[in-house]
Amino acid sequence: MPYGFARGSCWTGGTPWFTMNWNMVGRKKTVKSKYPVNGKNNAAGGVINKVIDLEVLRLTSEGMAVGYYEGKATFVPGLLPGEIGQVQIVEVKKNWQRGKLLGILKASADRVKPPCSVFSVCGGCQLQHLKYEQTLAWKKQWVADALVRIGKIPLDSVTIQPTIGMDDPWRYRNKARLHYGEQGILGYYQEKSKATVPFADCLLISEEMNRWVREAEELLGKGDRKSFPQLTSMTFRENSRGEGMLILDSLPDTFLADVSWPVAQKLGEWVGPGKEWKGAEPAKEAGAGLRWVWGINSSGEPERIAGQGDFTEDVLGGEFKISPLAFLQVNLTQTRRLYSTVLDWAELSTEKVAWDLYCGIGTITLALASKAKKVWGIEENPYAVADARENARRNGINNAEFIAGKVEDTFRQIIDRPDIVVLDPPRAGAHKRVLDRLLELGPDQIIYVSCDPGTLARDLEILQSGGYRVAEVQPVDMFPWTVHVECVVTLEQA
Numbered sequence: 001m002p003y004g005f006a007r008g009s010c011w012t013g014g015t016p017w018f019t020m021n022w023n024m025v026g027r028k029k030t031v032k033s034k035y036p037v038n039g040k041n042n043a044a045g046g047v048i049n050k051v052i053d054l055e056v057l058r059l060t061s062e063g064m065a066v067g068y069y070e071g072k073a074t075f076v077p078g079l080l081p082g083e084i085g086q087v088q089i090v091e092v093k094k095n096w097q098r099g100k101l102l103g104i105l106k107a108s109a110d111r112v113k114p115p116c117s118v119f120s121v122c123g124g125c126q127l128q129h130l131k132y133e134q135t136l137a138w139k140k141q142w143v144a145d146a147l148v149r150i151g152k153i154p155l156d157s158v159t160i161q162p163t164i165g166m167d168d169p170w171r172y173r174n175k176a177r178l179h180y181g182e183q184g185i186l187g188y189y190q191e192k193s194k195a196t197v198p199f200a201d202c203l204l205i206s207e208e209m210n211r212w213v214r215e216a217e218e219l220l221g222k223g224d225r226k227s228f229p230q231l232t233s234m235t236f237r238e239n240s241r242g243e244g245m246l247i248l249d250s251l252p253d254t255f256l257a258d259v260s261w262p263v264a265q266k267l268g269e270w271v272g273p274g275k276e277w278k279g280a281e282p283a284k285e286a287g288a289g290l291r292w293v294w295g296i297n298s299s300g301e302p303e304r305i306a307g308q309g310d311f312t313e314d315v316l317g318g319e320f321k322i323s324p325l326a327f328l329q330v331n332l333t334q335t336r337r338l339y340s341t342v343l344d345w346a347e348l349s350t351e352k353v354a355w356d357l358y359c360g361i362g363t364i365t366l367a368l369a370s371k372a373k374k375v376w377g378i379e380e381n382p383y384a385v386a387d388a389r390e391n392a393r394r395n396g397i398n399n400a401e402f403i404a405g406k407v408e409d410t411f412r413q414i415i416d417r418p419d420i421v422v423l424d425p426p427r428a429g430a431h432k433r434v435l436d437r438l439l440e441l442g443p444d445q446i447i448y449v450s451c452d453p454g455t456l457a458r459d460l461e462i463l464q465s466g467g468y469r470v471a472e473v474q475p476v477d478m479f480p481w482t483v484h485v486e487c488v489v490t491l492e493q494a
């Protein structure tokens, strides 16, 4: 799914740092090691159920505490560096073992009480037990470790800035994906599990979005869900004006063919009609509140169920239309800081051509276009490309051109050589063909935006081996209280 609540770990996570190698952030080999849940294997020299005292040295990239017991790396959730915990061993492997925390014997001065009542079971946040400033320091360190260990980039050759944090790091998410649990209750998934965690108030989303979740449960869950049992999950999005969009996943074809008319009518009454539903109430006045309901049909296409007009967001002074399946960064406050860093670092002039690869709805593209001679954007999601073209029109930009398709398959359609390339790939990083092409073309500057330090470092090593120098790295806390971190990196010809 191209949208959803950022769950659990980054994809390099789960593997202890000491066993990480290039392949583990490579393109072919998928890392499956995710601390298996049953602990039957004790053929590796450890003792299942043994209770030990463990001193924690550091956190893994998944936020898991790690210390050594009799020379064996031991992983435990819930502890912090410097702490000593009483731990029961639940799984033993040749090189590592996993434990369950029984109690904290020595607490860190950086420990805080997690404000969320379901923090210990929900897979959404991993760091609510650590002081916010320390989470920022830990994220900078995680980026530095990845650059050194995976990217082979000497730390004395690059400036890594402190992580840009938030003044108020709560209720920042503009999107949440919920799953049905027992009795039609909506919740997030638990860490590494499909079991749902119901919640009364998720502190990462607005109070308003929390209310929509509860209303959706009433309308679509507890009562009417049996009219469309295939509906297993849904996504809410909210813009900075407090307007909301609900996207229902995997609708049975019959839903859109009116069989579930009572449900559709309820949705129409909730947000105002979109389709010409029989007997629907007139559309509500525009304004804050849930305004749109879309369904994803069995072909994976979005269909409007209720609400009129477009879901839009204001980014750096521009107005952007966002289709239900198009990507938008989940934290608008930090997105503005991220994009401002890109714009500050981009050495652009009206003589220069820029490429914006993996451009989404064209947010970065259009910001670059106002300073450049011409900007080319490439994006594979057809709905996002249509939005990008519409967004250029709405914002009066006529020097940006968009290509629909995978970057690795379409970059040769761009007829202008770039002076500067911005790339913002998904978590898996850039395709090797894309990096090779950049090395062939040799733009003066490459700005790499990434949400995964592991794949970022892997790709930076390739660019560095091909003649670029990593000049500066700016981590941005796009996902407070989680182990995720966003980075902007500028590279110049060595």
Ligand SMILES: C[S@@+](CC[C@H](N)C(=O)[O-])C[C@H]1O[C@@H](n2cnc3c(N)ncnc32)[C@H](O)[C@@H]1O
Pocket: 002, 327, 328, 329, 358, 359, 360, 361, 362, 363, 364, 378, 379, 380, 381, 384, 405, 406, 407, 408, 424, 425, 426
């Ligand atoms: C991290 S988002 C960045 C989007 C945009 N730069 C922004 O800030 O909103 C990555 C984008 O790359 C797109 N994408 C993923 N794989 C792609 C590929 N191989 N070629 C082109 N676009 C791709 C996704 O659809 C998504 O819109």
